[in-house]
Amino acid sequence: xxxxxxxxxxxxxxxxxxxxxxxxxxxxxxxxxxxxxxxxxxxxxxxxxxxxxxxxxxxxxxxxxxxxxxxxxxxxxxxxxxxxxxxxxxxxxxxxxxxxxxxxxxxxxxxxxxxxxxxxxxxxxxxxxxxxxxxxxxxxxxxxxxxxxxxxxxxxxxxxxxxxxxxxxxxxxxxxxxxxxxxxxxxxxxxxxx
Amino acid sequence: xxxxxxxxxxxxxxxxxxxxxxxxxxxxxxxxxxxxxxxxxxxxxxxxxxxxxxxxxxxxxxxxxxxxxxxxxxxxxxxxxxxxxxxxxxxxxxxxxxxxxxxxxxxxxxxxxxxxxxxxxxxxxxxxxxxxxxxxxxxxxxxxxxxxxxxxxxxxxxxxxxxxxxxxxxxxxxxxxxxxxxxxxxxxxxxxxxxxxxxxxxxxxxxxxxxxxxxxxxxxxxxxxxxxxxxxxxxxxxxxxxxxxxxxxxxxxxxxxxxxxxxxxx
Numbered sequence: 001x002x003x004x005x006x007x008x009x010x011x012x013x014x015x016x017x018x019x020x021x022x023x024x025x026x027x028x029x030x031x032x033x034x035x036x037x038x039x040x041x042x043x044x045x046x047x048x049x050x051x052x053x054x055x056x057x058x059x060x061x062x063x064x065x066x067x068x069x070x071x072x073x074x075x076x077x078x079x080x081x082x083x084x085x086x087x088x089x090x091x092x093x094x095x096x097x098x099x100x101x102x103x104x105x106x107x108x109x110x111x112x113x114x115x116x117x118x119x120x121x122x123x124x125x126x127x128x129x130x131x132x133x134x135x136x137x138x139x140x141x142x143x144x145x146x147x148x149x150x151x152x153x154x155x156x157x158x159x160x161x162x163x164x165x166x167x168x169x170x171x172x173x174x175x176x177x178x179x180x181x182x183x184x185x186x187x188x189x190x191x192x193x194x
Numbered sequence: 195x196x197x198x199x200x201x202x203x204x205x206x207x208x209x210x211x212x213x214x215x216x217x218x219x220x221x222x223x224x225x226x227x228x229x230x231x232x233x234x235x236x237x238x239x240x241x242x243x244x245x246x247x248x249x250x251x252x253x254x255x256x257x258x259x260x261x262x263x264x265x266x267x268x269x270x271x272x273x274x275x276x277x278x279x280x281x282x283x284x285x286x287x288x289x290x291x292x293x294x295x296x297x298x299x300x301x302x303x304x305x306x307x308x309x310x311x312x313x314x315x316x317x318x319x320x321x322x323x324x325x326x327x328x329x330x331x332x333x334x335x336x337x338x339x340x341x342x343x344x345x346x347x348x349x350x351x352x353x354x355x356x357x358x359x360x361x362x363x364x365x366x367x368x369x370x371x372x373x374x375x376x377x378x379x380x381x382x383x384x385x386x387x388x389x390x391x392x393x394x395x396x397x398x399x400x401x402x403x404x405x406x407x408x409x410x411x412x413x414x415x416x417x418x419x420x421x422x423x424x425x426x427x428x429x430x431x432x433x434x435x436x437x438x439x440x441x442x443x444x445x446x447x448x449x450x451x452x453x454x455x456x457x458x459x460x
Binding site for chain 1: 250251252253254272273275276278280282284286287300303304345
């Protein structure tokens with residue numbers, strides 16, 4: 001995952017003309033493309049291994065609320081993706097020659113990652129029951145996370161080069177996170193039980 | 195709500211289950227009293243495993259009612275799961291964890307008090323105490339089945355659901371299953387198991403129910419068998435027996451549960 005994110009950033013770094021006036025437009029997109037694709041790699045394995053070995057049933061057999069299992073899986077995914085992001089962010093700053101405010105950027109990354117992981121954890125459970133999960137997972141996830149990714153890209157752009165009259169992207173991402181998280185927690189039970 | 199004395203411990207009424215348009219169970223009615231044992235028989239695809247999965251609250255029924263100790267399996271699934279110990283076709287273990295770690299993990303999931311002591315007792319009970327620190331992934335099929343049995347007994351369930359529990363076990367392993375089931379029954383535990391061996395079903399169970407095409411086609415009531423003792427074991431229930439594949443399985447006296455650790459919920 002981490003290697004993949006770094007490779008994407010390096011390729012974008014060489015592929016685009018990164019003069020000062022274009023960096024702010026290009027860099028956030030490159031960053032979030034790297035994060036999204038790296039996340040998909042990890043999300044695909046969230047439940048697949050447990051389904052293959054039958055230990056998912058064992059978890060489901062335990063007298064534990066399905067929401068707790070979902071939240072545990074989500075937390076695990078957030079940790080893995082978070083580590084990748086923490087590795088990739090300094091490399092991103094160096095490659096694109098940006099000096100970023102760590103606090104606000106980490107908040108954007110955290111909220112964006114939560115949205116991606118919330119949807120990804122739910123759909124990885126769904127895709128794990130199919131044979132073509134590696135193909136199915138991105139098809140299921142990408143359309144749903146578009147609002148979060150757009151919000152994250154624009155919020156990151158705004159951080160690099162502030163734009164006047166921008167919508168409150170951070171609030172938008174947070175709202176989507178709440179919606180995704182609520183729906184995913186409520187539907188996880190039905191997804192894993194059949 | 196729990197079932198009062200005399201009420202069926204397990205009650206299945208009009209149970210149906212379909213996967214998509216394919217019906218798997220087409221109306222099952224069964225009752226089982228506390229302490230009884232029932233064997234489910236039938237060809238592959240008859241619906242035995244699906245029935246066990248519904249009873250274990252792993253799958254929701256499409257129609258019908260299932261109650262265990264007065265609790266509705268669909269509505270009170272979380273409480274029902276505390277009552278049930280399930281051994282399925284798959285071991286439901288983590289290969290990367292040791293035998294002890296597997297039991298401790300599930301002990302936490304079931305909030306088992308004194309989980310470490312109970313895990314050690316059960317490992318001893320199934321003859322795996324010398325392999326407690328070995329990864330489950332290195333175990334033979336028979337050892338995995340023994341560990342699965344220990345895992346299913348960890349939270350002292352009232353109802354044991356065993357899907358072909360003898361799979362992969364040697365003769366002594368099969369005897370061990372018998373003894374554990376006897377101890378479970380002696381404590382008031384109820385058991386529902388599947389098997390493809392009529393003789394085994396007759397020797398273990400009070401009822402034999404045969405499924406075919408998702409329906410009950412035959413019910414056979416058998417005389418209650420005598421409780422077996424350690425004398426039935428080829429090794430007389432004592433000492434160590436070495437096997438080609440399970441060389442570290444020890445066979446100590448299996449006739450009594452370790453004092454202070456009942457195999458089912460008191």
